[in-house]
Structures are given as C-alpha cells and as structure tokens.
Amino acid sequence: MSTATSAQAPAKSGRGTLYRGNEGQWSWVIHRITGVAIFFFLLVHVLDTSLVRVSPEAYNAVLGTYKNPLMAVGEVGLVAAIVYHAFNGLRIILVDFWKGGTKHHKKMLWAVVALSVVTVGAFAIRHLMLALGGH
Amino acid sequence: MSTTATEPAEGPSKVDLGAQGGGTGEIPSFDVTLKVRRYLPETSEDAYWDEWTVTMYGTDRVLDALHKVKWDIDGTLSFRRSCAHGVCGSDAMRINGRNRLACKTLLKDLDLSKPILVEPIKGLPVEKDLIVDMDPFFQSYREIMPFLINKGPEPTKERLQSAEERERFDDTTKCILCAACTSSCPVFWTDGQYFGPAAIVNAHRFIFDSRDDAGDMRLEILNDKEGVWRCRTTFNCSEACPRGIQVTKAIAEVKQAVLAGSF
Incomplete structure (x- = not known):
C-alpha cells in the first residue's frame, strides 16, 4: 500500500474536490447548462428574426450565412439541448408533484436519456441528410 | 485487498475479516x-x-x-x-x-x-x-419554528394521536441536525439565503403533526423564493442523510402542501 504519495488529483496546495453527487446532481447540472444555452439561442433568434422588420434583404442575408455544415451540426446540438431540457423538465414536475416521483427519479432519468437519444438520433439523421446531402 | 477505481463511499466491504469464532481471534x-x-x-x-x-x-x-x-x-x-x-x-x-x-x-x-x-x-x-460556522444553518432552522404550537387549552395529560397520524411524519423526526443534507445542496452552496433541506425537513415534522396548529404559518414561511421553491431536486440531500431520511420526498410533500393550501 502506497504511503505519502499523492497519486490522486488534488495536490498539497490544490483545491478541494468536487462534490461526488449522483444522477440527481448531474442531471441538474446538464439541465442548467442546456437551459442557459437555450436562453442565448433565443436571444440571437429574436434578434435575427426581428431583422425582417428592418429589411427583408438583411434578414435573408443573415439567414443565408446559417446555411453551412457547421451550423447544421450546431442545430443538432441545439435540438439535443432542447429535447433533454424538455423531457427532464417533465421529469422534475413529476418528482415534485407525483406521489411516486421521488422514489422513481433515477428510472425516470434513464427514460429521459433514452427518449432524448431516440428523438435526437432520428432528427440528426434527417436533418444532416437534408443539410449536407445537397438535395 | 482488491482495488476498484470508483467505489461508492459505503460500498461492500473489501477487507476479509476472516472467520473468527468466540471473539478471541485477532482483529485484522x-x-x-x-x-x-x-x-x-x-x-x-x-x-x-x-x-x-x-x-x-x-x-x-x-x-x-x-x-x-x-x-x-x-x-x-x-x-x-x-x-x-x-x-x-x-x-x-x-x-x-x-x-x-x-x-x-x-x-x-x-x-x-x-x-x-x-x-x-x-x-x-x-x-x-x-x-x-453552523450559525447560518441554525438560523434557518429557528425560522421555521421547530416547536409544537397548539392554540387549544393546555391538556392535563399527553396529547393523544393515532398511530397513523404519528406515522405521517415519522421519517422527518429522525433528523439529528448534522447539516449533511443542507451542505450537500448545490443551491445552498451558491445561495446562503436558501432555507436548505434540514430546515424544511424539520418544518415537515410539525406541518404534518396532527397536534400542531401552526402548519399554515410554516407553509407561508416556506412559500418563498428562498423557501421550498428553491429546491432543484438534485437528491444530494437524500443520499447524504446519515439517518436515511427521504429528504427530497419530504420537501416535495411540503411543496404540494403549499399549493394545496393556497387554492
């Protein structure tokens, strides 16, 4: 058994460790990150959509710049964030207001993950075929 | 002794204590x-x-x-x-x-x-x-009035309660105020104003006590943006509780009671 050698992450003067929470903590972290990401998307979305009031040409020009492979992949990421946030939001409502919610929260999280993977997978296949296929 | 990289803190024992009979065997x-x-x-x-x-x-x-x-x-x-x-x-x-x-x-x-x-x-x-410094923790605890409030006349013997009525809040009577739950809560780390799981657990203990008359007052205190609605159901508190109290469940029950009382 090793003695006095810090094989593990924190050095002598290093920072404290992360709290080792389980599914509940990490589902919340992802929920918060996706929520903030969606907020920034909506901010940009409101701005670019309102351009149509300035001039339709400016609107078309801005939307034209979105039509490239990088944005197509970005859109898949956006949909993934929205889908997880939506399904997990329903799970949180059930945890709060359904009698068995707190007992089954982990199972519900895996259901959220499974539903999200299926939904985003199906969307990604169709979206990337349309966006990158050059139909 | 086998070693696994990510073993839960209270996983199964990995030390072979050996077959000891009669209590005379040496403790490893x-x-x-x-x-x-x-x-x-x-x-x-x-x-x-x-x-x-x-x-x-x-x-x-x-x-x-x-x-x-x-x-x-x-x-x-x-x-x-x-x-x-x-x-x-x-x-x-x-x-x-x-x-x-x-x-x-x-x-x-x-x-x-x-x-x-x-x-x-x-x-x-x-x-x-x-x-x-446990002061902020106990301050929140005091705010939910963790004592029996009964407006009826003082009884001459004990206040009677059925086994079912006692069972309703049995889980939250187990709290020992160690702060393991409150200090495991990501919301509490960043927002010290949040009442925290322990205070809500102890409010739950009186809100659902049939002998107590101040449930509505406690629900009003907790129906606050720093009250039960701050809970983000990360379940860190339920997993941290050394007494096995289902803390997140208790908080959810208080949330439901707040809603039931306000309509």
Missing part, C-alpha cells in the same frame, strides 16, 4: 492514508492538504483514524465530535467527496488503496480545519 489491521483538507487561519490564509498514514483495525471508523492523528501525531488537527456514535450529529464532514458522519463510516467500507479524502462540509464558512 491495515494501513490507512488519510488526506485532510486543513485550514489554519493563524498561520495561513490558504487551505491545503495534509496527509498521514496510520495503522487501523477492521472495526475502526474514519473518526477513529482522525482521533489517532490528533492524539498521536498532530494535535493541531481540529474537528467536531461529541457522542461519536451517530446520534449527536457533530461530525458531519466530506469523506471521499460525499457528506458522511465520520463516526458512522467504517474504514473497511472505503477504498483503502487510495488516500481517504476528508474535507469540511461545503457552503458554510470554514473556521478551522473541519470545523465550520
């Missing part, structure tokens, strides 16, 4: 490396990690290892403990990243191939080493 001993997050405001403003290797026995707990260090090696190591048997709630600390009572965490249940990390609980100001 092993070396344990303890890595403690130290903070000594007299000497340095920064916290740092200190490490000791001590020989402990199969029946020892993390608290015994801390005692051994404090009594035999470094007397400046500071931590709270009173009863040392899981009743007083003094020695909540973060062991291998999770809130635990040092007196209820057996060394043999931890992964001993790596140092055992011991840190103070989060979200409360550290005063020295593993000792934190």
Whole structure:
C-alpha cells in the first residue's frame, strides 16, 4: 500500500474536490447548462428574426450565412439541448408533484436519456441528410 | 485487498475479516492514508492538504483514524465530535467527496488503496480545519419554528394521536441536525439565503403533526423564493442523510402542501 504519495488529483496546495453527487446532481447540472444555452439561442433568434422588420434583404442575408455544415451540426446540438431540457423538465414536475416521483427519479432519468437519444438520433439523421446531402 | 477505481463511499466491504469464532481471534489491521483538507487561519490564509498514514483495525471508523492523528501525531488537527456514535450529529464532514458522519463510516467500507479524502462540509464558512460556522444553518432552522404550537387549552395529560397520524411524519423526526443534507445542496452552496433541506425537513415534522396548529404559518414561511421553491431536486440531500431520511420526498410533500393550501 502506497504511503505519502499523492497519486490522486488534488495536490498539497490544490483545491478541494468536487462534490461526488449522483444522477440527481448531474442531471441538474446538464439541465442548467442546456437551459442557459437555450436562453442565448433565443436571444440571437429574436434578434435575427426581428431583422425582417428592418429589411427583408438583411434578414435573408443573415439567414443565408446559417446555411453551412457547421451550423447544421450546431442545430443538432441545439435540438439535443432542447429535447433533454424538455423531457427532464417533465421529469422534475413529476418528482415534485407525483406521489411516486421521488422514489422513481433515477428510472425516470434513464427514460429521459433514452427518449432524448431516440428523438435526437432520428432528427440528426434527417436533418444532416437534408443539410449536407445537397438535395 | 482488491482495488476498484470508483467505489461508492459505503460500498461492500473489501477487507476479509476472516472467520473468527468466540471473539478471541485477532482483529485484522491495515494501513490507512488519510488526506485532510486543513485550514489554519493563524498561520495561513490558504487551505491545503495534509496527509498521514496510520495503522487501523477492521472495526475502526474514519473518526477513529482522525482521533489517532490528533492524539498521536498532530494535535493541531481540529474537528467536531461529541457522542461519536451517530446520534449527536457533530461530525458531519466530506469523506471521499460525499457528506458522511465520520463516526458512522467504517474504514473497511472505503477504498483503502487510495488516500481517504476528508474535507469540511461545503457552503458554510470554514473556521478551522473541519470545523465550520453552523450559525447560518441554525438560523434557518429557528425560522421555521421547530416547536409544537397548539392554540387549544393546555391538556392535563399527553396529547393523544393515532398511530397513523404519528406515522405521517415519522421519517422527518429522525433528523439529528448534522447539516449533511443542507451542505450537500448545490443551491445552498451558491445561495446562503436558501432555507436548505434540514430546515424544511424539520418544518415537515410539525406541518404534518396532527397536534400542531401552526402548519399554515410554516407553509407561508416556506412559500418563498428562498423557501421550498428553491429546491432543484438534485437528491444530494437524500443520499447524504446519515439517518436515511427521504429528504427530497419530504420537501416535495411540503411543496404540494403549499399549493394545496393556497387554492
């Protein structure tokens, strides 16, 4: 058994460790990150959509710049964030207001993950075929 | 001794205690490396990690290892403990990243191939080493009025209650106010105004007590943006509770009671 050698992450003067929470903590972290990401998307979305009031040409020009492979992949990421946030939001409502919610929260999280993977997978296949296929 | 990289703090025992009969067998001993997050405001403003290797026995707990260090090696190591048997709630600390009572965490249940990390609980100001300022925690506890309020005439004998009525809040009577739940809550770490799980658990204990008349007052106190609605259901509190109280469930029941009362 090793003695006095810090094989593990924190050095002598290093920072404290992360709290080792389980599914509940990490589902919340992802929920918060996706929520903030969606907020920034909506901010940009409101701005670019309102351009149509300035001039339709400016609107078309801005939307034209979105039509490239990088944005197509970005859109898949956006949909993934929205889908997880939506399904997990329903799970949180059930945890709060359904009698068995707190007992089954982990199972519900895996259901959220499974539903999200299926939904985003199906969307990604169709979206990337349309966006990158050059139909 | 087998070693697994990510073993839960209270996973199955990995130390073979052997077949001992009659209590005369020798208790196995092993070396344990303890890595403690130290903070000594007299000497340095920064916290740092200190490490000791001590020989402990199969029946020892993390608290015994801390005692051994404090009594035999470094007397400046500071931590709270009173009863040392899981009743007083003094020695909540973060062991291998999770809130635990040092007196209820057996060394043999931890992964001993790596140092055992011991840190103070989060979200409360550290005063020295593993000792934190518990005042904000108890302030929230006081605010929910943790005592029986009954407006009826004083009875001459005990206030009667059916077994079912008692069962309704049985789970939340188990709280020992160790702060393991409140200091495991990510919301509490960043928002010290949040009442925190422990205060809500103790409000739950009276809100659902048939003998108590001030449930509505407590629900009003907790129907606040720093009250039950701050809870984000991360379940860290339920997993941290050394008494096995289903904390998140209790908070959800208070949320439902707030809604039921306001319509």
